[in-house]
Amino acid sequence: MTLSSLRLKLAVWLLLPLLVLLGFDAWLTYQRAMGTANMAFDRTLFTSAKAIAEGVRLDGNRLQVDLPYLALELFEANSQGRVFYRVAEDNGSTLTGYADLPLPAGNGPPDFRPQYYEAPFRDDTLRLIALRQPVYDVSRGSHRSVWVLVGETPELRRQLAREILIGSLQQEVVLVSLALAIVLFAIGHGLKPLDRLSAALGAQRGDRLQALDTRDLPTEIRPLVTALNRHVERMQQMLSARRRFFDDAAHQLKTPLAVIQAQTELALREQDPAVLHQRLRGQLHTLHQASHGVQQLLSLSRLEPDSGLVATSEPVDLAALARDVALEWSPVARRHGIDLGYDGAQHAWMEGQPALLQEMIGNLIDNAIRHAGPRLTVAVTTSSDGPRLAVIDNGPGIAPAERDKVFSRFYRVAGTRADGSGLGLAIVREIAHRHAARIRLDDTPGGGLTVHVSFAGHPAPP
Template sequence: MKRPRPAPSLRLQLSLWLLLPLMGLLAFDAWLTYERAMSAAHIAFDRTLEASLRAMREGISLREGRLDVDVPNLALELFDDQAGPHIYYRIRDEDGATVTGYDDLPMPAEAPLRLYRTVFYDTVFREQPLRMAAQPLPVHDVGSAHTRLVWVLVGETIEPRQLVARDILIGSLLQELMLVTLALGIVWLGVRRGLRPLNRLSDTVARRGTQLDPIEQKDLPAEMKPLVQALNQYMDRLHGMVQARKRFFADAAHQLKTPLAIIQAQSELALRERDGERVREHMRLLHGTVRHASKGVQQLLSLSRLEPDAGYVPTLRPLRLDTLAQGVALDWAPVARGSDVDLGFEQEGPVAVAGQAELLQELTGNLIDNAIRYAGRGAVVTVRVALDGGVPRLQVIDNGPGIAPAERDAVFGRFYRGERGQAVDGTGLGLSIVREISRLHGATVVLGDTPGGGLTVSVCFDAPEAGTAG
């Protein structure tokens, strides 16, 4: 069985993110320190090179047109403590001929412009890196007043310089490693102390149990406030969902309590009857009650799914509102005929909206159902779809008793049926569902009077975007 990976430690991650850049900075500083040490070593050792070159210069003379060279011991003893035998020199005349020393010891790439001026340069001689000093100087023959130009070159291997630079680097690295170690300890303690508010927040959330009240943001660091705000928003949404579930259970209990009691009473009466016809009458009433309860449960489930706290987001696609409404009207035509209601459909050209077909069908069906139930027998109900002033509009118009203006806001509440609705078989949820479906589509529901008497329910959608087609 594969073991679960341990949870990553925020403290360890913060420490690593600080340690890795510090190590990179330490490496970069080590390179800079070594370069500075080599530069300092060059300055110090170049003085020795120049002193040796001057000592050698004292041993050069011109006699009867011939160069004599006597390299003094002092010129070589200057290097005994540093380089031992790794010393190279060369004295050459102005024609390039070597008077003494190593013939292939390289000259500087750029010759100095002034006499007696020493030029220092790096080169490789016999596969060894050398630090060289070169100086041009005139040599005078006192007897003949003749003067010749002579080059004096002295070089040494750079091991002594590297040793000095390495010693400086090691000392600097030890000091910096000690400082980095202390800095990491301080950072570790700082991170540990800085994470205390997060630990306190974790303990606070753990102790809350099932409470969904907002977390207090008092005395919180500024960096943690966005996290706490996000937690509070999440708990607010969760609280809304919990309240929605509680409302659903309360509504279900309210809606089913009476039908279940009636079903029980009617079934008991049916069981007591011996007359088949009376049993059939009780079963017919029982069937009506069950159908009423079933419709109420379906509407409750639909309303619970659509309300804002449920977080439901419909999939809106371009569709023809007139075609959809006409199809729903045809489906309800048999119900209208059975209730002696004249159900008609009108449209003024094609009307396109962005919506979810199933929800708009449910909306239209609830409006037609309410109109058939409350308009009464012999009423005329018209489903109308039009584009009024560029605004798509779905209307269900009846010539029934209508709704008093004082009740038009209340009828959108759950289970509200008004005084006239008490005599009609219904649940009082139809307009609540219509309002929620309209909200999800960005539409508004308006209740108005029908000319000549009755109720007109208008659902106004947003104007369609250019190019939307059905």
């Protein structure tokens, strides 16, 4: 299991803070243990000092010290450490014991209370008690004061603190181990939904993606699954668009390829150069039609909402754009004997996608040239609701019953002889939807068809 495992990461991130807390708690435990040991051994020091003090008596002007059996017994009991004592007068002269055992700083408290302190002594640090004790001679009514010092090395205190620490750490290690086992079990149980999710994703087929079930999922995982379902939905739409494109391409190319094949076979049989040239011209015309259909098919596939392409809008002068497109198509119109012109506003600003609007106007003009009469007019007008585009011809028109059908793919009006892929108006409809525009087909006064495209929204500033 590598660090890329979520279980291992969670376990590590949980274990590290536990170990830090365990170390901090060990330090606190040791401090408390040392405090407890000091308290216990300080009582022993006090008992020893008190016993020694009770053995000091005043005989006339002379102080005498008799070490009691209790003090000697306490010293012998502390066999693992070293115990030192000293009995001194107020002037610092030693009566008995170790003369270099240090007195407390400032000669201790004036009210004869015991004082505990630490001081260096012979390359070690002692824990000492200083007891200032008055000694009375009742028979003569006199008294003097003495210092009783008892100190010991800290080995036993530290040993006791270590024993308390080790016992506490053993318990805590057991508790941490149990806690970690519980955490790992909880992590494994909590990550089961992810395991089921992984299995469900692994069972998905590339061509048949399905939304994942969000029932019985934890709240934290549900947004992830929802996002995955949205992604799956987009993938389904893109796969559907791809299948439609392949189907449309097969539909669009099947007939031209069959015609080109037949024309090529006929051309190979011809011996007359004039007839061969005519065959080749027919073949070139079929290639142009196939190329035009493929271009329109590609344009239509890019315009679908599930194509994945995102275009940004910008201020567009629809009038200037319509004039430019009409000027580009004017040579084509002249070859077909059609008078193509522009009429309308000089400027009509709107928010849109210039390339798509240009393609929409071009498809309307191309469709009109294939079916129109001798005149074709592109007009742009403005209103408070937004600009309006109109392509007006005086051709045969479209029957009202056919007007909703002509926007479908590959639909051709019955009886028409004009060349075309049947995709031009479908492209126009998709571009209009992209711009939230409405399309309406009307009869042209005097005969013909007028295509109105009304753009909603307030005019965009230039």
